[in-house]
Amino acid sequence: MAKANKRLSIADLAAELGLSISTISRAFNNAPDVSEATKAQVWALADKLGYRPNSLAAALRRGRSNMLGVIVPHINGAFFPAVVHGIEEVASQAGFNVLICQSNEDEAQERKHVEALLKAQVDGVLVSMSNTTSHFEHFEKVRNQATPLVFFDRMPTGLPNACGVVVDDYRGAYQVVEHLIRQGCQRIAHFAGPSTVNTTADRHRAYRDALQAHGLRYDERLVVRLRNSTTEAGAEAMQQLLDGPVRPDAVFSAYDFPAGGALQLLEARGLRVPQDVALAGFSNEPFTTMVKPQLTSVDQRGELMGKAAVQLFLQILKRTEFFTGQRIVLKPQLIVRDSSLR
């Protein structure tokens, strides 16, 4: 095993080969104006010595790190991992390394991550906002650094000209509710997510609009604000509805896991799904096909979203102009399963 481990630099290779450091540098960047013979020599020696270019030094000098910062609220469930996957794929094709951070739905952590990424000189930041974030100065800072900023899925409503990729949550939710109405449901309840986030706010709005468009009353008593997006929160919400003044015959949940929780609770209470209460969620989590009955849901095109976000970033990077508030809107996909078919 190798012993003395003082870090090697191009200077060492240069000395060894009797070449100048610039030639070594050029060889590593595969510059066209270095002879193939020289390149071969350099690469062979590097291989033998275990030399590896220091990308920090290169980044410092070049003023470009080829690193892309990504902030997600979490990587639980299937959606954000899918997005991350899409991001990594396109980013690595374009020669970028990806720095992933989780905000854990906490604004303070989100700010810290933004700072850290900026200090690390990332060439761009992709963010899906924490759902507790209510101030946006940390995002403004990114843009003030002239660092491209692209949102995905969750965008701040209060930030003018924000670029991003979202799914048409309104449309997806509207389709769910229309579907439930067509199945004959009359008292459709809603498990609502936070109203501060575009996604869940849109789902809620679509729920209300779809009801009214079909002549059904929007009844506050049928709307429960979820504590979070877990099964437990869903079970609680379902219990609350069952204890309430109006017995729903369907529930549209802003997330899948709470819908799963509702399913368990209904079963425990001896109610049948979908005959007594139809259920639909949002996200198309894998578990939705493993429960009985399988859960109706809406697919959010996670991987595609990630890819689109990086492409948008690359576009912005190319332009010298300033940010133009581009927004890419993906079509969600309603997936009807047994939990809402009667």
Next chain:
Amino acid sequence: MAKANKRLSIADLAAELGLSISTISRAFNNAPDVSEATKAQVWALADKLGYRPNSLAAALRRGRSNMLGVIVPHINGAFFPAVVHGIEEVASQAGFNVLICQSNEDEAQERKHVEALLKAQVDGVLVSMSNTTSHFEHFEKVRNQATPLVFFDRMPTGLPNACGVVVDDYRGAYQVVEHLIRQGCQRIAHFAGPSTVNTTADRHRAYRDALQAHGLRYDERLVVRLRNSTTEAGAEAMQQLLDGPVRPDAVFSAYDFPAGGALQLLEARGLRVPQDVALAGFSNEPFTTMVKPQLTSVDQRGELMGKAAVQLFLQILKRTEFFTGQRIVLKPQLIVRDSSLR
């Protein structure tokens, strides 16, 4: 909004305040030998100007990046996200930023990530091996750079003195099989993972040993090698067993999702779980409590594992000595649920 965006440096602050760059640097590092008044001045100006230290430059100069590289096979399911969570928590406490990479169970990608991390001058690498990895030179390279290398969950068997944190897979699997035997199962089948990976190899070995220790025959015909760790692979494997010469009365799956797939297939074939076939998986995925019957499984202590891995890394970093092959073994937790209770 700010306009001309040439990056600021300590030199700009120094000029503005009539101080030297060293003082500015010291102020930012909160050095004790700078007067509080000066610090306050510097910080105020930085705040006003939106200056942010360039951590790349600092890392280059200091020879330490405070970045920790992490390579996971994927972030699907609940286990690896839990580990990552644990890693981030302890790492950020210790002042490290975490660079997460996914190998997608592919050796080539794993190698590329190792190279990229090393070039980025990370101070350490935490890895859970891809299950297709069969050569370990890329790991040796890390150690040859004198960069701490810590494995978690999946360790190479062929790398001497590898440090890492694992769960006692053998023990967990042994407990599962013993439990099934105590429930009266006589023909216990096994869905096996890759034999190249310590975790699934241990689960398989424990399965065989537990059978034999209880006077049951180890029958190759009851062992199916999974194509991968999805529900589909589990359904296939179950079908294969049902089509085979020996009808099992229990299945111990090396992963949870295939157990879920088996559950669905059994149900579709009109077989009852656990009465006709008892089921048990491994990982304690959240979905195991959402299906009916709920699935027996083994918890792998993901978050704890992540924390322990970082602590091990920090320990190694402190020592001047070389790697000693420390291994931390966590106790898994058998969680018995309805799918195996009869």
Next chain:
DNA sequence: GTGAAAGCGCTAACAA
């Protein structure tokens, strides 16, 4: 308590 100066490892003019 503060400053001057060297240099981390690399890139990119500019020369030759």
Next chain:
DNA sequence: TTGTTAGCGCTTTCAC
């Protein structure tokens, strides 16, 4: 095709 040189922004002796 190759070499020389001046930094990128920061930390860190060593002075004063």
